[in-house]
């Protein structure tokens with residue numbers, strides 16, 4: 001199974017495309033569309049809350065192995081740019097540009113747009129991503145798009161198989177109470193294999209929980225491996241204790257103070273000591289403050305766009321994380337491009 005985000009600009013045909021690729025499931029600021037055909041099992045995540053909500057965008061990206069960036073055939077815009085910056089700062093590896101509404105354009109303009117996408121992604125980790133033109137009204141390109149998704153899906157399955165031996169970890173996106181069952185959470189197994197009756201812990205609240213049952217696409221399962229979107233019934237914890245992004249695993253770090261190595265986007269404003277920012281860690285997000293900055297090992301008052309620096313960040317509440325997680329710093333009020341920096345935890 002593979003998880004695929006559908007992102008891109010407002011009114012770019014994201015939801016129409018999602019509807020052609022899967023059957024609508026859970027709906028919130030992100031909407032799930034499921035596709036099951038033999039071994040080809042996909043969960044598409046429509047970031048329908050974006051551009052209003054960056055949380056919707058980052059949740060969709062961080063729940064997925066593959067990103068589909070929708071660019072309307074009418075041309076590039078600032079929101080597509082912002083999606084590219086987010087994927088680049090997060091270090092996402094696999095994806096495609098989907099030039100949508102191809103029926104409203106012509107072959108010459110479509111290939112010019114594909115060239116423009118190549119040009120703006122040069123030097124980012126998206127520079128090799130292919131572009132494909134589709135229309136959900138004439139169905140042009142839809143089958144070809146599915147083929148490309150399946151090919152990326154096979155790569156993803158292999159990559160996830162390599163993570164099966166790691167300790168199990170589930171990233172939670174939805175949680176609710178089901179009468180007669182109790183606490184049910186939805187999320188993705190990001191590494192390892194979970195098993196029915198596993199005793200794990202919910203972080204950052206450090207609450208023990210037992211996996212009562214596991215479902216994926218409405219089918220009961222005894223185990224679920226890395227990359228699987230699951231629904232879990234839990235014992236020992238209530239749904240009201242959960243928040244988006246909580247992690248179920250054996251062990252996570254929890255902290256509200258982070259030493260980060262940051263790479264600033266070229267398209268942001270300088271980052272300064274004392275700045276109030278917003279931080280995204282997996283599916284968790286919250287306000288934070290820049291406590292200190294060092295550039296080239298020396299204390300500094302600010303860091304410039306495009307530069308690398310060390311940052312001490314203080315968050316409003318505890319965040320659960322593991323060593324290799326990437327954090328994203330954003331400025332929610334910047335009207336142009338809200339992502340500031342991609343960070344690793346030191």
Ligand SMILES: Nc1nc2c(ncn2[C@@H]2O[C@H](COP(=O)(O)OP(=O)(O)OP(=O)(O)O)[C@@H](O)[C@H]2O)c(=O)[nH]1
Pocket residue numbers: 009010011012013014015016017048050100101102103104134135136137138
């Ligand atoms: N002609 C044409 N219209 C399309 C196509 N895909 C979507 N549309 C129309 O474009 C509009 C926006 O499509 P949506 O799928 O809602 O786009 P979206 O990105 O989900 O939009 P928001 O979530 O509202 O930002 C709708 O009126 C669709 O009917 C297409 O391939 N061709």
Ligand SMILES: [Mg+2]
Pocket residue numbers: 014015016048
């Ligand atoms: Mg939509």
